[in-house]
Amino acid sequence: MLSNATVPLLGAVDTGVVGQMGLAAPIGAVGLGAVVLATVYWIFGFLRMGTSGLAAQAHGAGDAAESSAILLRALVIAALAGLVLIALQGLLLRAAFRFPPASAEVEGLAQTYLAIRIWGAPPPSRFTR
Numbered sequence: 806m807l808s809n810a811t812v813p814l815l816g817a818v819d820t821g822v823v824g825q826m827g828l829a830a831p832i833g834a835v836g837l838g839a840v841v842l843a844t845v846y847w848i849f850g851f852l853r854m855g856t857s858g859l860a861a862q863a864h865g866a867g868d869a870a871e872s873s874a875i876l877l878r879a880l881v882i883a884a885l886a887g888l889v890l891i892a893l894q895g896l897l898l899r900a901a902f903r904f905p906p907a908s909a910e911v912e913g914l915a916q917t918y919l920a921i922r923i924w925g926a927p928p929p930s931r932f933t934r
Contacts (some may be wrong), residue, residue, distance in 0.1 A: 819918075833907065834914030841901045841915070842922055849886060852879055894923050 819839065823831045856879045863871035890897065898919055902912050 830908070830910045831914055833911040834918055837905060837907060837911065838915045838918040838922060840905075841898075841919060845890070845897070849883075852882060852886075891923060894920065 817839075819835045820832060823835050826832075856875055860872055860875045863875055898916050901919075902915070907915070
C-alpha cells in the first residue's frame with residue numbers, strides 16, 4: 806500500500822519543486838506527466854493482484870517450488886513489460902498526449918519530464934514468497 810502511494814506522491818513533490826520556478830508551463834507539464842505515469846503504473850496492477858492470491862495459496866499449501874515459480878513468472882513479466890515501456894516510450898508519449906489538450910510548450914516539457922521519470926519506475930518489489 807505504501808508503494809502505491811509513492812507514485813502520485815512523487816508527482817506532488819515534483820510539482821512543489823517546479824512550482825518554485827513561478828512559471829505555469831512547467832507546473833502543467835509535471836502535473837500532466839504525473840497523471841500519465843500514474844495511469845501506466847495502474848494498468849500493471851493486474852500483475853500484483855493476479856499473483857498475490859496464487860502465491861498465498863502456494864505458500865499456505867507449503868509448496869515452495871510453486872511459490873518460487875509464481876515469483877519467477879511475475880518477475881519475468883514485469884521485466885519484459887519494463888523493457889517494452891522503455892523501448893516504446895516515444896510511441897507511448899505520443900499516444901498519451903493525443904487526449905489531454907495542452908499547449909506545445911507544456912507537451913514538450915511533459916515529454917522531457919516523462920523521459921526522465923520512466924527510468925525511475927518502481928521495481929517489482931511487491932512480490933513476496
